[in-house]
Amino acid sequence: MVMRQPLHNRIRSDFEAWILSGRMKPGDRLPIEQDLMLEYRCSRMTVNKALSALATAGLIERRKRAGTFVARPRTHSMVLDVPDLAAEIRARNQTYAYKTLARSVRVPHRDNEEERLLAGGRLLVQLDGLHLADGQPLAVEYRLVSVRAVPEIVDVTFGDNPPGTWLLQHIPWTEAETRISAVSATATIARLLTQPVGTPCLKIERRTWRRTERITQVQQIFHGAAYDLVARFGHGTTAITGTSVNP
Amino acid sequence: MVMRQPLHNRIRSDFEAWILSGRMKPGDRLPIEQDLMLEYRCSRMTVNKALSALATAGLIERRKRAGTFVARPRTHSMVLDVPDLAAEIRARNQTYAYKTLARSVRVPHRDNEEERLLAGGRLLVQLDGLHLADGQPLAVEYRLVSVRAVPEIVDVTFGDNPPGTWLLQHIPWTEAETRISAVSATATIARLLTQPVGTPCLKIERRTWRRTERITQVQQIFHGAAYDLVARFGHGTTAITGTSVNP
């Protein structure tokens, strides 16, 4: 028998289709594993693998003794691709460039709790720069990296690559927090982005951890009219994501 | 033997810890399943379940004949909880209210391609409203719902609930696209949010599909200083998400 598609995938996509098409509605009960074994002429492990995957994806809920049910449409839990700006811009056939504005090794500011937590009693590397697409300023970046968490950072030469790309490729992380807000361009930001003061800008702040240890924190300020954050979402593993830079 | 924790979970978290702690680095090879069977004194299915989960989470890569390897830290693929505003605000112990500004059934605008695609040759329901936290305007919402995809929408009474909450709970979706940008408050927006004209605002646009059929599209404009979109991220299933309304 040719295994064009694994049987557990067929079972999975059958129910996926029935649920998403509305033929099976939230609260509806699925057959028990024993019945599905007979229907698909397979072992229980195969049925279980298919239904476990659907449960992980949040499409169904499984309760012992009670059975398996179509889940309520969940709160929109979605996959967002937080951009590696360089890759995003190049994917749009624009030239990408990163210009370093400042690079220094320093102690955390005494009155800045966030910086002190990031430093963890040691030093910080400050890396400020400008992201450009097709030569036009797109975003200002202010980044701090913990020397304690990333000792190599002191000596790394990034060349034309932004430090974010290097970090993404070399430093494993376990947790991150991203905060997105809208701000007005200050005088400094406006000058760097070559926009009028007061231009609405998208501010993205991100902090990254490995376990409990802080790795880096970054503030990126995008020219609002030139940049949108776009995320495309699907259930579970079907998610497709992306970002977009406006023309 | 008491099954405090399933064995496949122990195997999984062992490698998770070694990878995330940096003890195992990207490109490092994991033992083959046969060896792990011996090490953990279990069957191959148990080992396979653990490693398959890690592969799904993106922490490892599996290649036939070649073996299993620690994956390069991935582009930041993350889970974002797009807020059910009502729930978010109540979770912060603020009172939530939704005020309907307009509700009508209408044809799509002839020159608006998006509206025509959403309507699919039939009618649209327009639902405009204002989200309030502790009585203060937080966001203006402009929503369109396809009558073709959601016939019930014509007769539903939402009461004090926003239509988004009702849709989330009743209509299964398969895909969504969210676009986040920064804009200046127009005169109308400024009046509704009781802010000065030109205040930076966060604009969230979302379109939702079931398979290829469009369900709804919505534009939410948040008072920038009062609202941040926050997302907390972890690898795979460990993701914790949330949003925050500034005090």
Add this chain to the structure above:
DNA sequence: CAGTGGTCTAGACCACTGA
């Protein structure tokens, strides 16, 4: 207390692909 899912075993055959 009995039905249901969670986990596990000890095999098996096979597809894929790199040495």
Add this chain to the structure above:
DNA sequence: CAGTGGTCTAGACCACTGA
């Protein structure tokens, strides 16, 4: 062509919990 993972079987015991 041989090593590795992908899939599957036909059982088994058990934890949980709702009828």
